[in-house]
Amino acid sequence: MPLNAKALGAALHEDLTLHSTLCRRDAGAFQKAIQSGDDVVVACTQEQRLFGDLGQQTEGAVSPIRFVNIRETGGWSRDAAKASPKIAALLAAARLPDPPPVPTVTYKSTGRLLIIGPLDQAEQAAALVSDVLDVTLFTQGPGNAGGAQARRFPVLGGRITGLTGWLGAFELQWKADNPIDLDLCTRCNACVAACPENAIGLDYQIDMAACQSHRACVKVCQVAGAIDFTRDAAVQTERFDLVLDLRSATATPTFLQHALPQGYFRWDGRDLSALLQLRELVGEFEKPRFFAYKQKLCAHSRNETVGCNACVDICSAEAISSDKGRQQIKVNPNLCVGCGACTTVCPTGALTYAYPSATEQGTKLKTLLSTYTAAGGKDAVLLLHSQERGQALVEELGRAAQLKLAQGVPAHVIPVALWHTASTGVDLWLSAIAYGASQVVVLTTQEEAPQYLDGLQAQMDVAQAILRGLGYTGTHVQLLRATHPTELDAALQALGQTRQKIPAVAARFAVAQEKRSTLEMALDHLIEQAPMPVAERPEAIALPAVGSLLGTIEVNKGRCTLCLSCVSACPASALQDNPQLPQLRFIEKNCVQCGLCATTCPENAITLQPRLLLTPERAQLRVLNEAKPWACVRCGKPFGTVKAIEAMLGKLSGHPMFQGEALERLKMCSDCRVIDLYSSQSETKVTDL
Incomplete structure (x- = not known):
């Protein structure tokens, strides 16, 4: 090099x-x-x-x-002679301290393995791991040639009704509806030969649809007594540490999510990597608790109304669910695989990525870009990729370049390995642009769940709309899809063909752990350094409806009764009341566009409007709606609004419980209502006496 x-x-x-x-x-x-x-x-x-x-x-x-790898990422490239700034940046980032430890999630496995599939294939797989694992088979058909006659492993049979859990804690539920008791069965095959309908296979399961109740099988099995058609088909459960599933992924409904639980493997009978991994999964294992959750910031639910479902919808491990009783989301740390997609789409920052934290990621990006620029580098492109397939693809490209089969990673492209490509979002991307990156490119390699790509693209559309609205021409954030070094090579070479406008002065702020704080600092710098003159800028930049976490709300004053239910629902304090006057007030800077206010409003008076307001009013408290207060007819003290009280009177005037004095009390404040009711009851008692 x-x-x-x-x-x-x-x-x-x-x-x-x-x-x-x-x-x-x-x-x-x-x-x-x-x-x-x-x-x-x-x-x-x-x-x-x-x-x-x-x-x-x-x-x-x-x-x-x-x-740190500077060979495939820079030294082995046709641009290697110009790669010194990038290599300096990679060396500087490598010297940063390791992230501080975070709480961990522990798995304990004693090696109890459940193998599900055709009996012959299950026994073949069991033979390869049974020296280190305690194997139980669940037969799902005989396979091509049936199982071996020697019973080497416990065999379960019936119909699986449920399989849940993770490494060290899988629970199998099945209905034992097979008349043949596989524990008693000696595999003599007498029943198979005796059955006139051929309803019994070499997995020793009876096809009840084909069986005509001749019971010839029962007669030939009298010695072993393994066949009993009167046995109750009870639901049974058993726990396992590991699961090897030989069934087709499309043929069974077990674990259809993209990110499978740890400890659960599918095997096609050819690739031995799954079996090698299984053999290693005995003992105690730890992983970082990748997320942190602040319920008070969560926009998922308020007042028994569900607003934001972004994290629940995007999770490919089905680790996040709605806890409606506690009006929050619930994350199962054992199922979480640390992809970070939930933190990327979370509008409020209630879910944050803990390992590494946003602060540590920001420090790394800032170090890379500042060192690159100081060393004379220009037009830096950050290539964010996974540390598994993405890392392997970058290294394959470097080796191809060394053999003169490819161009290699360009000198201005800085590869950055992430635990998962979905773990960064608009706050870090815009911070990187503020630090001086000309582009942020996220490399995807088909290992990502489809909903991750949709979520990332939605966030990129928002970021790109902001930058273009401020006059930063070019494409600054984009997804790059590649599965082969040739595809990656062509895509990376294309990145240098156009130039992007970037801030004239690089930002100096430090990325905060709070998502909204980081986003605001990045926006402030990008607005301050925007190429578009202030006089030519629009009042507001319209943003896409999907994925936006900035904007305002429109209130239909004809419908709004100032009940203020939206104020109590808002998780970001964007909506506020006025203790002195009947007013609905709003701070646009705080709004996360979660939609809880709109779903809570009983009058359907609120509409979301995604945008980035560029005037000072964005951070100021403004009145969205106000009304004339209603004065108590007894003491004159203002309470409620004229519109709300009149609407209530109109709805209740025909109700038998609100006639005469009862209807009149609705026009009183709460204190006078009690006094009037008490006075009325006293007068009634005196009259009775």
């Missing part, structure tokens, strides 16, 4: 010694470095295992070691 130690050192503000064959020849220099106590960055992942082991074996090694 054409590396320049002097240029890299200047970008990183350090004196660097370049070890160009570190993999083997300079192992001694590596050992000396890790004994120094300073942070050590190994700028290659080829021999990560080798140097990790060497670090553990080196006496006096105290330095933290971090690895």
Whole structure:
């Protein structure tokens, strides 16, 4: 690779010694470095295992070691000679501290494995893992040749009615409606031969639709006594730690979600990776608790009314559900796979990504872009990709470039690995543009759930509408779909063909953990640095209806009765009342467009209007509706509104419970109503006496 130690050192503000064959020849220099106590960055992942082991074996090694790939991502490219700014940026980001620990989710597995499928295939799979796992089979047909006659594993049979859970906690429910008791069955096959309708297969299940009740099978099974047509078909349950499903994914309804529960595997009988993973899943395992939830910010439900369902709808693991009793959402941490899509589409920031946090992600993006710019780089493109298939695809492209089969990753494209591509959204994307990125590109590789792509695209449409409305020409955020290095290569080369307008001065703010705070800081900077002159800017930028988390509301004053139910429903304090006057007031900056106000309003008087208001009024309290107060007919104190009281009188005037004095009391304040009622009762008692 054409590396320049002097240029890299200047970008990183350090004196660097370049070890160009570190993999083997300079192992001694590596050992000396890790004994120094300073942070050590190994700028290659080829021999990560080798140097990790060497670090553990080196006496006096105290330095933290971090690895970063600059080879496939920059050095192996036809742009390698111009890649020094990018390489400096990758080295700088690699030196950032690891995210602080977060609460974890624990799984415990003793190795109890359930295999579901045709008996012969299930027994073949069991034979490959039974040396380390405790296997039970659930037969789903005999397969091509039937099961082996030697009963090596416990076999269950019947009709599965439910399968739920996750690693270490799967629960199988089935209806034992098979007349043949598989525990008693000796597999002598006498029943199979005796059945005149061929209703018994080599899985020793009876097809009741074909059976004509000759009961020849019962007669030949008298010694074993395994067949009983009078047995109650009871529902049974049993717990397992792991599940291997040999059935077709399209033929059964079990776990149809895109992200399958951990510990559940499908196997086609060919790829051995699933079996290899199963063999490793015995013991205790931990994963980060990827999310944090603040119920008071949640726009899902208020006043027994459901508003926002964004997180529930997008979750591909079905880990999020509505807890209507507590008027909030509920996240099952055992099912959560850490994709972060729920945090991306959450309008309020009630759900936040915890590992790594938004603050840590923002620090990384800011470090990459500031170092890249300081080293002389221009038109930086952040390529956000998953650390699994996305990372592999980038590395495949780098190797293809080294073999002169591809262009490779361009010098201005900076790959950034994420736990999942759905874990960042409009707040971080706009922050990256404010920091100086010309584009933010999210690489998808068909490992993402379809709803993730829809959610990301909706957020990108909002971000792009804001930028174009401010005069930032070009495409700044986009999805890039690729499954092969050739596709990725062509798409990356196309990114450099157009230039995007970016802020003249890079932002200096730090990304906050609160989504709305970060979004507001990014918007303030982008508005301040907008290329479009202030005199030419529109009053407001219209935003797409889908995915927008900015906007105002329109109130139909002819319908609104100022009942203020919308105020109590608003989770963001965008809607407020006035304790002194009957008014509905609004702060547009706080509005998240969740729709709870509209669904709560009994008069259907509220309409959402997605937009970004560019005038100072966006942060100011303004009155949406007001009315003349109703004065108590007894004491004159104002309460309610004329419109609301008149509407109530009109609706109740014909009711038998509200006639005469009762109807008149509706015109009184609450204090006078009690006094009048008490006085009336006293007068009645005196009259009776």
